Amino acid sequence: MTHMIKGANAPVPAVPLRVAVGRQSVPGAPTVSAAALLLDAAGAVRGDADIVFSHRPVHPSGAVRHVGTGQGAGQLAEWLEVDLLGVEPDVQRVLIVGSCADGTFGQVPGLYAQVSTFDATVVAQYAVTDATAETAFVLGELYRRDGAWRFRAVGQGYEDGLAGLTKDVGGSGAVTAVSPPAPVAPSASPTAPAASGPVPLGAVGKVSPGPGPSSDAAPYSASPVPPVSAPAGFVPAHVPGTPPVGASVEAPSWAADFFTFEPRVYRGKGAKSITVDLPFPPDGEPVILEARTEEYRFISVKIPGREDDVFLSDLPDHYGRNLMVPNRKGGPLTLKVRNSGAWQLTVLPLSAALPLDFGTITGSGHEVFVRTGPAAELKVRAEDPHKGWFQMHYHWGDTPGDLRRPAKRIVYEWNGRRVREKVALPSGPLLVTIDKSRHQWELTLGAAAPDEPARGARKGWLR
Known part of the structure; x- marks a missing residue:
């Protein structure tokens, strides 16, 4: 699995893929709807038929579909299917878009895009961590490069919603965020989409950080997200940071008491x-x-x-x-x-901490993770040509107040041009922090060594 940061890209196999636009299932959080926009070489849709969403769930080519909503392991996701071999030659990019009708993406917990094959093998994952006032978000795109397909983590937000975004790429703009209909059964390919003049993708309504007056995010009120069934014929893929779908889920003892x-x-x-x-x-x-x-x-x-x-x-x-x-x-x-x-x-x-699950994740500088699984071994690789400090801790306890101070320092390099460490993590829940760093780093989590002590043996470190 490839965990990606904004702007990164990775190859994907030219096979039918499932793409999830997902988020944590939290009562009161805004609803997120998914859409796919098929763009030509000019960065434009050829007509409204190139915009696939819940009320227009099948592209005329049959290559792109909106197939419904899946739920499991504390996650909600709207799913798209993209048959890369069936995408028309004129289509150069397929944008993966989320829209939010009853709030903003800064209020959506754990937003991510996940690309997987039909056997639930995850090939790319991008977690959004910088959303604020946007109501539409281009999470990623599948695009052609040198005869192959790749996925790019885009992370571009729009304040004027999905209607503004679709209008920006040549659609009519008559698209709104809506609840998904029932799953769509396979059907024969209809006629080709209607053509319209290409309009390049611009930056209308794009949100970009910049200086300005201090401001607080406005409070909101939203209805709870209703439970929904998974679309017929597939099992949601494993979301990093959560147990596999169907596994018993034991919430952190302190999570319910978070501020x-x-x-x-x-x-x-x-x-x-x-x-x-x-x-x-x-x-x-x-x-x-x-x-x-x-x-x-x-x-x-x-x-x-x-x-x-x-x-x-x-x-x-x-x-x-x-x-x-x-x-x-x-x-x-x-x-x-x-x-x-x-x-x-x-x-x-604190609920915004990034999930730390089995596999590899890359990034840079300071970061905060949450680990909820069993004891594990963490491989740390980091590079800094300036030989700066690199330091990691974990925080662990039975109450939220116990997390105010670290339980143990697990990596410390005061002259850390190259950091190469293997450290043992006890069973979760715990926080893992990179709190001194200007490094580019890579973290790989694997199974714990057989002699790794149980959590109970380490509890005294907190007292």
């Missing part, structure tokens, strides 16, 4: 103090602080009165996420930010 809130986004330039006006509970668990910079990578984020910075780092890809521990007394939190250019900070609940 929940909508992401808060703050933008500025240079030195500035901001107030995170949230009612943090006393002795509460940490939250996630995501930092983005533009031309200058170095950023300092400090809570007044504390010796250690939340961030004091070069961000190798202008991006990083770290744990931030609220004040013991609870209540709002003040942050002092220093950066020579434009920056954006996003405060996220």
Whole structure:
């Protein structure tokens, strides 16, 4: 399986594929609908028939279908089927799009796109971590390159919804996010799509980080996502970070008690103090602080009165996420930010930690993961030509408050040009953090060694 970051691409086999637009099944979260847009060499649809979604579920060629919704292991997904061998020669790209009618993508937990073969082998996975005010999102695209097919993690958002996006590529714009109909049975290929003049894909309504006044994400109210059955004839593929579908799911003992809130986004330039006006509970668990910079990578984020910075780092890809521990007394939190250019900070609940599952994931800089599975061995590979610090911890406990401080440091390199480590992780739930790093890193999780101690043997480290 290939876990991808934004902008990355990977080859996919030229066979019939299933593509999931998925998210965590959380009551009250906005509903996400999936669509596929077939684009020609000019980056345009040839007509509205090239837009496949729940109310137009089969492309005239029969090569692309919207097949319904699947549910399992705490996940919801709308599924598309793309037969790459049947895609017409004029079609150069197939955009994988999500739309959100009753909220924004910043309010959608665990948004991802997953590409798998019909035997449920996952060939590409892209998790979105930077959504804010968008109501339509191009998660990825299948595209032709040198006679083969590849998948690219796009991660481009639009504030004016699916109608605006489809109009931008030459459609009529008469497309809205809707609940999926019943699964579509196979049928003979209808006639060819109607033609219309090509309109290149532009950036109408595109959301891009930039300097501006500090702002909080607006609260929302949405109806719970109703439970739905999987489309007939397939089993949803395994979603990284969750047990296989049908397996018993044991929620983390502390997860139900997490402090929940909508992401808060703050933008500025240079030195500035901001107030995170949230009612943090006393002795509460940490939250996630995501930092983005533009031309200058170095950023300092400090809570007044504390010796250690939340961030004091070069961000190798202008991006990083770290744990931030609220004040013991609870209540709002003040942050002092220093950066020579434009920056954006996003405060996220701990539930936004990236899942760490068996397989390989790559990235850079600071990051926060959650591990819910059995004991495992983690292989760490990291590179930094500047020989910077590289440090990883895990946090572990029986209550949210136990997670405020690390249970154990598992990797520490003060002169870490090349990091090569194998470390043992106890059974979850636990948080794993990369909290000192300007490295490009690769993490590979595998089965634990036979003599790995059980969780109970390590509990004393928390006291």
